[in-house]
Structure formats: C-alpha cells, structure tokens
Amino acid sequence: MNQAPNTYNNDAQAPSELQQMITHSVQGLFAELVSPEVMARFDTGQPPSELWQPLVDHGLTAALMTEAAGGSAASWLEASPILHALGYWNLPLPLSETMLAGLLLSRAGLQVPEGPISLIQTGRLGDLQLSADGQLDGRCLNVPWARSCQWAAMADCGGRIALVDLRQIGVKLTAGTNFAGEERDSLEFTNVPVQAIAPLQVADVCEPVWLFGALARACMLVGALESSLDQALAYANQRVQFGKPIGTFQALQQQLAHAAGSIAAASASTQIALHSAGLALSSEAGQPTSLTFDVAVAKVCAGEAATLVTSIVHQVHGAIGFTHEHSLHYSTRRLWSWRDEFGSDAQWAEVLGQSAISAGSQGFWAALTARDLPLQTPLTRSASHAAA
Amino acid sequence: MQALDIRPCHLDAKTDALRTQVREFLAEALKDCPPEQRARNWNGADIAFSRKLGERGWLGMTWPKRYGGHERSALERYVVLEELLAAGAPVNAHWIAERQSGPLLMKFSPEVLAPRLLPAIARGELLFCIGMSEPDVGSDLASVRTRAEKVEGGWQVNGSKVWTTGAHRSHYMVTLLRTGPKDPGNRHAGLSQLLIDMHSPGVTVRPIYNMLGEHDFNEVFLDNVFVPDDFLIGQPGDGWRQVGAELALERSGPERYLSCTQLYLEMLDAADPHDSHHRVSLGRVAARYAALRQMSLGVAGMLARGENPATPAALVKDQGALLEQSLPDLAHELFGGRRQPGSPLDQVMRYLTQTAPSFSLRGGTREILRSIIARGLGLR
Numbered sequence: 024m025n026q027a028p029n030t031y032n033n034d035a036q037a038p039s040e041l042q043q044m045i046t047h048s049v050q051g052l053f054a055e056l057v058s059p060e061v062m063a064r065f066d067t068g069q070p071p072s073e074l075w076q077p078l079v080d081h082g083l084t085a086a087l088m089t090e091a092a093g094g095s096a097a098s099w100l101e102a103s104p105i106l107h108a109l110g111y112w113n114l115p116l117p118l119s120e121t122m123l124a125g126l127l128l129s130r131a132g133l134q135v136p137e138g139p140i141s142l143i144q145t146g147r148l149g150d151l152q153l154s155a156d157g158q159l160d161g162r163c164l165n166v167p168w169a170r171s172c173q174w175a176a177m178a179d180c181g182g183r184i185a186l187v188d189l190r191q192i193g194v195k196l197t198a199g200t201n202f203a204g205e206e207r208d209s210l211e212f213t214n215v216p217v218q219a220i221a222p223l224q225v226a227d228v229c230e231p232v233w234l235f236g237a238l239a240r241a242c243m244l245v246g247a248l249e250s251s252l253d254q255a256l257a258y259a260n261q262r263v264q265f266g267k268p269i270g271t272f273q274a275l276q277q278q279l280a281h282a283a284g285s286i287a288a289a290s291a292s293t294q295i296a297l298h299s300a301g302l303a304l305s306s307e308a309g310q311p312t313s314l315t316f317d318v319a320v321a322k323v324c325a326g327e328a329a330t331l332v333t334s335i336v337h338q339v340h341g342a343i344g345f346t347h348e349h350s351l352h353y354s355t356r357r358l359w360s361w362r363d364e365f366g367s368d369a370q371w372a373e374v375l376g377q378s379a380i381s382a383g384s385q386g387f388w389a390a391l392t393a394r395d396l397p398l399q400t401p402l403t404r405s406a407s408h409a410a411a
Numbered sequence: 412m413q414a415l416d417i418r419p420c421h422l423d424a425k426t427d428a429l430r431t432q433v434r435e436f437l438a439e440a441l442k443d444c445p446p447e448q449r450a451r452n453w454n455g456a457d458i459a460f461s462r463k464l465g466e467r468g469w470l471g472m473t474w475p476k477r478y479g480g481h482e483r484s485a486l487e488r489y490v491v492l493e494e495l496l497a498a499g500a501p502v503n504a505h506w507i508a509e510r511q512s513g514p515l516l517m518k519f520s521p522e523v524l525a526p527r528l529l530p531a532i533a534r535g536e537l538l539f540c541i542g543m544s545e546p547d548v549g550s551d552l553a554s555v556r557t558r559a560e561k562v563e564g565g566w567q568v569n570g571s572k573v574w575t576t577g578a579h580r581s582h583y584m585v586t587l588l589r590t591g592p593k594d595p596g597n598r599h600a601g602l603s604q605l606l607i608d609m610h611s612p613g614v615t616v617r618p619i620y621n622m623l624g625e626h627d628f629n630e631v632f633l634d635n636v637f638v639p640d641d642f643l644i645g646q647p648g649d650g651w652r653q654v655g656a657e658l659a660l661e662r663s664g665p666e667r668y669l670s671c672t673q674l675y676l677e678m679l680d681a682a683d684p685h686d687s688h689h690r691v692s693l694g695r696v697a698a699r700y701a702a703l704r705q706m707s708l709g710v711a712g713m714l715a716r717g718e719n720p721a722t723p724a725a726l727v728k729d730q731g732a733l734l735e736q737s738l739p740d741l742a743h744e745l746f747g748g749r750r751q752p753g754s755p756l757d758q759v760m761r762y763l764t765q766t767a768p769s770f771s772l773r774g775g776t777r778e779i780l781r782s783i784i785a786r787g788l789g790l791r
Binding site: 276 | 723
C-alpha cells in the first residue's frame with residue numbers, strides 16, 4: 024500500500040549478532056539449569072550455588088563488563104535476553120546484580136572480583152553515608168543477596184563507585200527475604216572502609232545503581248510476566264470443563280487478552296529504556312539523555328502489569344495455581360517482589376507526575392515527544408525516609 | 412507471545428524538522444481555539460482547516476504523486492497525525508477519507524477510482540463515510556443485509572446503515588453489502604464494497620443525536636440506489652478482506668489513545684504539585700502516554716514495513732481506550748466536588764466524560780478487540 028520510501032532507523036529493530044548469540048545461548052541453558060528440583064530446594068532455603076559456575080562459563084555474569092576487564096561489553100539491549108530469561112525461568116541467583124556491578128566497577132576502572140556481587144545505592148532505603156575519604160556508616164535495607172555475596176558494588180549520588188567487602192568487621196547483617204524467598208538483607212555499617220573507590224559519571228545519571236537496577240528489574244518483570252501468561256495460556260487450552268477447554272470461554276479470553284495488552288506495554292517501554300541505556304553509556308559525562316524518563320516509564324508499566332497479570336493468571340488457574348506444587352507461584356511471587364524493588368511503580372510515577380505537573384499544559388506534549396521530562400532525582404526525600 | 416511483541420521504532424532526525432513545521436502551523440492556526448474546542452480532538456470537523464492541511468501537503472502524505480500524494484514515509488505521516496491530535500486540531504472532516512478510504516481505493520481500484528478521487532482527498536476537499544454497521548448488525552459485520560442486485564451498467568442497492576459518522580457532510584460512502592447469496596459454509600463469502608455517491612437519488616440521511624445532544628452520526632437509508640459498475644471496489648466477494656484491512660488502519664493510529672489529551676493537560680494545570688495523590692495519579696498517566704506512544708509508533712513501523720498489524724493494532728486500540736476512558740474518572744477522583752464551574756477543566760471534563768463511553772465502541776468494541784487478541788494468543 025505504501026509505495027513511498029520508508030524513513031525509519033533500524034538500530035533497535037533487528038537484534039544484533041551478539042544479541043542473537045546471547046538469546047540462543049540463554050534459552051537452552053536456563054531451561055536446563057533451572058529444574059523443578061532447583062526451585063523446590065530453593066524454597067527450603069538452599070540457593071542453587073552449583074549453578075553459578077555454568078553462568079560464569081557462558082560469560083553471562085561478565086556480559087556488560089568492559090572488554091579491558093575481560094567482559095563482552097554487550098549493550099543493554101544485547102544483554103537483555105539474559106535478564107529476560109532470568110525472569111522467565113525465575114533463576115534464584117544474584118545474576119542481574121553481578122552483571123550490573125561488573126558494568127559499573129569495570130567502567131570505573133576498578134577490579135571486578137570473582138563470584139556474585141551485590142548492589143547498594145547510598146541515599147536509598149536507609150541512612151547509609153559514604154564519606155569523602157571512603158568510610159561507610161549507617162544502615163541499608165533490602166540489599167539483594169547480601170548473604171550470598173562477599174562483595175557489593177556501591178554508588179553514591181556524587182558520581183563515585185566503590186567496591187565493599189561485606190564480610191569485614193563492622194558490617195552487621197540481618198537476614199531477610201522478599202515475597203519469593205530471595206535474600207534481601209539489612210546491613211549496618213559502623214566505620215567501615217571501602218576496598219576501592221573511583222569516579223564514574225554516566226551521562227546525566229545521578230544514581231546509577233538505582234536507575235540501572237530499576238531497568239534490570241523491568242526486564243526481569245517482563246520475563247516473569249511472559250512466563251505467567253504462557254502458563255495461563257497453556258492451562259486454559261488444556262483444562263476441560265463443561266466439555267471444552269476453558270480457554271474457549273469468552274470470559275477467560277477477555278481477561279487473558281487484557282493481560283497480554285498490559286504486558287505488551289511493559290515490554291515496549293522496557294525495550295525503549297534498554298535502547299536509551301546504550302545511548303547513555305556511550306554519551307559524554309553530564310550529557311542530558313532520556314534514560315531516567317524511559318526507565319521511570321518502564322518501571323511504572325512493568326509494575327502495573329505485574330499487579331494486573333498476577334491477578335488474572337491466578338484466576339485462570341483456579342485452585343491448582345494456589346498450591347505450592349504448581350509452578351505458577353514461582354513467577355507470581357517474584358512479580359510481587361520485583362515490582363517493589365529499585366522504586367515501586369507508585370514511586371516512579373510520583374517522580375513522573377511531579378515533572379508532568381511542572382511541564383503543564385504548554386510543555387507536556389513537547390516533553391513527551393522528546394522523552395525529556397526532567398525528573399527530579401534522587402526520588403523525593405519522603406520516599407527514602409518512609410522506607411527507613 | 413511472539414504475535415504480540417510490538418517492536419519499538421525510532422523516529423529519525425528528518426522528522427524533527429517536520430514536527431517543528433507542524434507545531435508552528437498549529438500555533439498560528441489554533442491560536443484562538445479554546446480548550447473546550449480542542450477537547451473534541453478528532454471529532455471536531457472544519458473543512459477549511461482540512462483544506463489548509465492539504466495545501467501544506469499533509470494529507471495523502473505517503474501516497475504516490477500520481478494520486479496527488481507526496482511520497483513521504485509512513486513515519487513522517489505519523490508525526491503529523493500525532494501533532495494534530497495532541498493539539499486538538501479539528502481534523503474529522505478529512506480523517507476517514509485520508510486514513511482508510513484513500514488507501515482502500517489505491518489498493519483495490521488503482522486504475523479507476525483512485526486516480527479519479529484521491530487527488531481531491533489529498534487536497535482535503537473530498538469527504539468519506541463508512542457504511543458498515545446496520546440496525547441489526549453491529550459487531551457481527553458478516554451478517555449485513557443491505558443488498559446490491561446486478562442491473563444493466565451497475566448495481567441497485569437497497570438497505571440501511573447506522574452509526575455512520577459524518578454521513579451528513581460526506582460526498583461518498585464506502586458501503587459493505589451483500590452481492591452474492593449467503594453461503595452456510597462461509598459467512599464471509601458474497602460480501603462486497605460499493606462506493607456510493609451520497610447525492611444519488613434514493614439516499615436519505617437522518618441524524619442521530621448522541622447523549623450530549625450533538626450530531627455526529629446518522630442513519631443512512633438506501634432505496635433503489637443505482638451505483639455504476641466503476642464504483643464496485645475490487646471484485647465481487649472481496650468485501651470481507653477489504654473490511655479487515657480497513658479496520659486494521661482504522662485501529663492503528665494515534666487517535667486511539669489521544670482522544671482525552673486536552674483533559675489531561677487541564678488536569679496538569681489544575682493539579683497541586685504538593686499533593687502526592689495528584690503526583691502519583693498523573694504520573695501513572697504520563698507513563699501510559701509514553702508507553703502507548705511507543706506502541707502506536709511500533710504499529711506505524713509495521714505499516715511502514717508493509718506488515719499486517721491487525722492483532723497489534725487491536726491491542727494498542729484496547730490499551731489506548733483504557734487510557735482515554737480512565738481520564739474522566741481520574742478528573743472526577745482528583746477534582747470532583749471542587750471544580751470551578753465554567754473553568755476550562757470543567758468544560759473539557761463535561762464534554763469528554765459524556766463522550767468517553769463511545770471510545771471502546773467505535774472502530775471495534777473492546778470485546779471484539781480482545782477476541783482478536785485472544786486468537787493471536789492461540790486461544791480458540
């Protein structure tokens with residue numbers, strides 16, 4: 024129909040060779056590694072630490088690291104199939120945290136230690152302070168996988184990245200978990216030195232752990248959302264009531280279509296944010312980018328989709344989906360957890376809303392098309408205080 | 412899920428200059444247009460305005476030059492559309508002709524009707540309406556009863572159409588009707604589309620007033636209307652396939668999420684930046700706008716690549732209508748009981764609250780769209 028030449032840019036359309044390679048390698052790997060036994064064992068409190076080495080051997084933990092540090096220097100878009108698969112298969116290991124830590128540490132020129140690495144953003148979820156001379160004091164809540172990690176990569180709001188040994192004297196750990204049983208521990212630091220520290224300014228990003236952490240969670244949410252929906256679709260096509268598969272009933276079809284719509288919104292906005300992450304990482308320090316706006320949108324959409332889709336997939340599954348024996352809860356408990364982490368949808372929405380209100384009727388549309396609603400970060404003070 | 416994966420599509424720098432031109436034009440053309448007029452969005456019709464767009468080459472943008480088009484890209488067209496809609500420009504007069512009737516004629520009557528009619532559409536002079544629904548036929552379009560009998564040199568049409576938007580001002584109606592007998596084995600056989608000149612003898616248009624008391628849609632009665640052979644679109648029996656292609660175009664555009672934009676803008680101006688409820692609620696909407704815009708662009712990208720966006724278009728329209736319809740309710744939630752009577756917010760809210768129920772009916776009901784999506788998901 025359209026006989027005119029097309030004007031569009033292909034960069035985010037066709038997956039790169041590296042992305043195809045990564046997609047291909049993770050699909051089979053995760054299906055094989057994350058067996059029902061692994062998940063059952065994890066729910067009795069035993070993380071599958073034996074799966075870590077295969078992830079390292081396949082280069083997944085180092086996917087985002089610079090080549091100088093021995094990584095693949097993949098872009099976020101290229102590495103995103105790993106995060107998606109992590110969500111889809113519910114892998115209970117600190118892979119996204121280690122990938123992001125590797126990115127930040129290697130870009131700051133710091134040595135990336137072996138093994139899983141946790142993440143800390145100062146100024147969030149607690150009153151932890153990193154002093155000018157690299158001393159840590161204060162508390163930090165919900166630190167992902169702290170028990171399983173000897174090291175954490177830490178960012179402050181002043182453009183510094185630090186490597187911290189979590190097993191040193193002066194670090195007190197109180198174990199906790201999210202709804203899915205994944206370690207989310209509280210740490211209290213008393214006059215603790217960091218092991219290394221260096222400046223790192225990524226474009227206009229002020230809290231890199233928080234922002235990229237939210238992006239990683241958005242990707243994982245999309246993976247887990249698709250896993251939930253796939254399970255619900257399979258169940259609806261197979262479960263027979265009143266003489267036919269329940270998926271033939273319009274009541275169910277309407278709900279599942281609604282779920283698919285909100286997943287598509289989460290997925291499309293996450294794709295855009297992944298693309299922006301690549302642009303931001305190749306920008307000059309301080310250069311304005313749309314990354315914060317795009318991540319905020321992605322985390323809001325993914326979080327809202329998690330809320331809607333968990334409700335629908337459980338309704339479709341009926342009582343069996345509520346049992347521990349059925350696999351559905353592995354996804355839904357993670358959806359309920361991850362929508363909360365690195366800023367909930369309401370928290371990110373509040374930042375967007377504040378900015379939209381300041382743009383007003385005259386400025387909103389121009390800002391939306393430019394994806395340039397200047398967001399006030401860190402998030403409002405009240406958000407971090409309420410959590411502490 | 413592969414079927415519903417909407418790949419983002421990035422606008423290139425070439426579109427920035429065009430966007431600036433459109434904004435400058437709109438700033439001038441709409442400088443006296445008040446918020447309650449802008450709230451009409453693509454329901455507002457102004458033929459003089461449509462002609463101005465035609466003069467600037469912003470109608471029929473993607474069409475070949477021999478049809479009066481401008482051979483621009485689908486994404487350049489998208490930029491013009493979204494700018495017009497976001498500004499609340501009165502685009503309804505030409506909207507249907509430019510969006511779906513022109514492309515339909517180009518595809519199914521490339522040598523006869525398209526060269527004759529498209530140049531006038533691209534000038535903003537020729538207005539079309541769509542005769543699909545009938546008094547007893549709404550979502551179930553394959554059951555249409557309007558018939559065309561073959562006669563010497565053409566067809567004789569009898570029947571009636573309903574909910575025909577803009578029939579009272581249109582020059583032509585693309586009319587879905589039955590030209591062949593019903594086939595119990597194939598409900599979609601025997602349907603065709605004829606182009607009916609609204610000034611033909613036997614055509615009667617009767618207004619239907621909506622709940623606001625306004626006149627947008629109509630009943631159209633066809634009583635022994637003669638339609639010449641040339642005005643058959645495509646071949647007899649092509650009707651169902653044509654309607655499917657048209658509905659994909661009808662559902663795919665940015666008009667499917669931007670209809671309540673003026674209300675959102677008024678809410679931003681009326682909001683209290685110190686009220687966290689206002690910030691969170693309006694921020695959720697901002698995120699939905701950003702996501703819908705990317706999905707809508709993704710569908711435009713599919714059209715640009717010549718792919719069939721029927722299922723993604725249904726999905727984007729469903730999500731878009733949810734956004735549009737949430738806004739009057741949000742305005743009630745945030746500003747109910749304390750609006751200044753007669754304020755722009757009050758006037759815009761009054762109009763859009765009472766218009767919003769139609770947003771999940773027009774162009775395919777929510778239920779039909781979700782059935783299409785469900786099929787795309789592999790449910791039967």
